[in-house]
Amino acid sequence: MTTRTPLMAGNWKMNLNHLEAIAHVQKLSFALADKDYDAVEVAVLPPFVDLRSVQTLVDGDKLKIKYGAQDISAHDSGAYTGEISGSMLAKLKCTYVAVGHSERRQYHGESDELCNAKVKAAYRHGITPILCVGEGLDVRKAGQQVPHTLAQVDGGLKDLPAEQAESIVIAYEPVWAIGTGEVATPEDAQEVCGAIRTRLAELYSQELADKVRIQYGGSVKSGNIAAIMAQPDVDGALIGGAALDADEFVKIVRFRD
Numbered sequence: 001m002t003t004r005t006p007l008m009a010g011n012w013k014m015n016l017n018h019l020e021a022i023a024h025v026q027k028l029s030f031a032l033a034d035k036d037y038d039a040v041e042v043a044v045l046p047p048f049v050d051l052r053s054v055q056t057l058v059d060g061d062k063l064k065i066k067y068g069a070q071d072i073s074a075h076d077s078g079a080y081t082g083e084i085s086g087s088m089l090a091k092l093k094c095t096y097v098a099v100g101h102s103e104r105r106q107y108h109g110e111s112d113e114l115c116n117a118k119v120k121a122a123y124r125h126g127i128t129p130i131l132c133v134g135e136g137l138d139v140r141k142a143g144q145q146v147p148h149t150l151a152q153v154d155g156g157l158k159d160l161p162a163e164q165a166e167s168i169v170i171a172y173e174p175v176w177a178i179g180t181g182e183v184a185t186p187e188d189a190q191e192v193c194g195a196i197r198t199r200l201a202e203l204y205s206q207e208l209a210d211k212v213r214i215q216y217g218g219s220v221k222s223g224n225i226a227a228i229m230a231q232p233d234v235d236g237a238l239i240g241g242a243a244l245d246a247d248e249f250v251k252i253v254r255f256r257d
């Protein structure tokens with residue numbers, strides 16, 4: 001049986017300037033240092049302008065915390081004002097990049113085709129994408145959450161070779177649960193995360209599907225994380241609001257304690 005190391009990733013969204021980022025990561029590292037937390041991988045996804053500060057801190061103090069960006073350009077360089085390329089993120093030693101977060105899909109019109117191009121851009125530069133998928137409330141009410149989410153998985157992974165797909169992280173984030181305080185039940189999370197794993201097995205192989213980490217995201221807190229993590233196909237969480245409170249984020253990371 002494959003053991004997948006859970007990944008707890010904090011998506012800071014458009015919060016914390018670079019000075020606040022330093023204070024926050026210092027707090028996290030201090031709180032996590034007294035205990036071996038190898039069993040869980042911890043990552044933060046700060047705004048672009050914070051990445052250099054976070055890198056300096058992580059490198060300098062040899063912290064185990066990983067970091068990454070919240071978005072990446074599909075292009076490698078050129079006249080794309082305001083965009084940040086994979087090579088720039090790689091230079092900052094980003095491990096991860098979120099692709100297709102629902103807020104990017106909703107407010108910036110990101111399509112599955114664009115997400116697919118961004119996933120490929122990340123791999124061109126050795127960065128692991130966290131591909132975000134999930135249904136809105138209308139789709140959930142119509143009972144179409146599984147086909148809707150699987151279509152996003154298919155689109156995001158289109159023509160992606162197995163050597164790359166085996167390391168991808170997929171975050172199942174029902175849009176109606178993001179930032180709303182309304183968390184999916186553990187059974188809701190399992191239903192879709194399980195379906196995503198089955199689809200990975202169909203697209204690639206069972207062996208590959210067993211390796212891929214599938215996160216749940218949507219109003220995760222210290223009080224609900226253990227029940228969500230008890231689901232067999234949930235391998236971590238993408239955490240928004242609760243990741244801005246260092247104490248709360250640490251409690252989520254230590255959900256097994």
Ligand code: PEP
Pocket residue numbers: 011013173177178179180181217218219220238239240241242
């Ligand atoms: C997110 O931003 O991906 C997220 C899940 O946010 P929240 O935890 O605040 O719902």
